Amino acid sequence: MKIGFSTLALFMNSFEKFLEKGSEDGFNLMEILCEGPYWPRNVMSMDKGELEVFSSYDMEVYLHSPTIDLNPASLNPGIRNETLLQLKETIDLAAEIGSEAVTTHPGMIHRLEDRIRLLAMEYAIETLQSASEYANERGIKFSIENMPGRSVYFCNNSLEHQNFTKRCQCHATLDVGHANTTQDVESFFKMNNILYYHISDNNGEKDEHLSLGEGKLNLNLLKGLKNVIIELNDYNNILKSRDILLNLNKNY
Numbered sequence: 001m002k003i004g005f006s007t008l009a010l011f012m013n014s015f016e017k018f019l020e021k022g023s024e025d026g027f028n029l030m031e032i033l034c035e036g037p038y039w040p041r042n043v044m045s046m047d048k049g050e051l052e053v054f055s056s057y058d059m060e061v062y063l064h065s066p067t068i069d070l071n072p073a074s075l076n077p078g079i080r081n082e083t084l085l086q087l088k089e090t091i092d093l094a095a096e097i098g099s100e101a102v103t104t105h106p107g108m109i110h111r112l113e114d115r116i117r118l119l120a121m122e123y124a125i126e127t128l129q130s131a132s133e134y135a136n137e138r139g140i141k142f143s144i145e146n147m148p149g150r151s152v153y154f155c156n157n158s159l160e161h162q163n164f165t166k167r168c169q170c171h172a173t174l175d176v177g178h179a180n181t182t183q184d185v186e187s188f189f190k191m192n193n194i195l196y197y198h199i200s201d202n203n204g205e206k207d208e209h210l211s212l213g214e215g216k217l218n219l220n221l222l223k224g225l226k227n228v229i230i231e232l233n234d235y236n237n238i239l240k241s242r243d244i245l246l247n248l249n250k251n252y
């Protein structure tokens with residue numbers, strides 16, 4: 001099992017600090033949340049020398065694309081185009097720093113009428129298919145994450161998640177916290193194209209990002225997984241959850 005962490009917990013630090021801190025604590029995997037100061041367009045305009053720091057650490061890096069205010073399912077073509085552009089920029093950044101994979105969200109629709117939801121779903125798949133093709137050309141793995149169990153989101157159940165990733169010919173990032181807010185967390189684990197996992201705990205209703213063991217997640221589901229990103233706001237809680245994961249996986 002490879003255990004890593006989301007840089008969400010170290011927000012506002014430099015890339016070097018992320019790498020240094022992660023290595024010190026024995027992590028060999030991390031996911032950079034590309035929002036705010038780590039927005040790909042900004043990062044790509046930085047001095048390329050600053051990005052060389054990634055090659056001096058033995059750390060596998062994944063990127064989480066910007067998703068705030070973007071939406072691949074938007075009924076508005078301007079928003080869809082901007083979403084695709086920023087996905088491509090994230091993929092370019094991944095190629096630049098030697099990152100293996102880019103994860104993104106499947107989008108959302110605030111109208112519940114079936115025909116509108118279906119139309120938005122087709123838009124989302126079209127946007128994400130183009131991003132997936134672009135990633136393929138650049139040798140980057142593209143992955144779509146499942147969302148919490150609320151009707152505004154796409155991929156709020158394993159069937160839809162599987163369908164999105166199949167049609168986009170890409171991987172799945174299984175957010176275990178999100179899955180735990182659906183009525184059927186176990187079905188997500190049966191998907192056959194999971195690239196890695198986002199791990200956090202919750203009470204089964206809200207996506208609370210609690211440390212492992214503090215919510216109602218069945219921790220037995222976390223045994224024997226391959227690549228895991230702990231996704232919590234607080235770095236000390238990441239370390240606590242890491243120890244719980246290690247303990248659970250002693251025999252794997």
Ligand SMILES: [Zn+2]
Binds near residue numbers: 064145
């Ligand atoms: Zn996410």
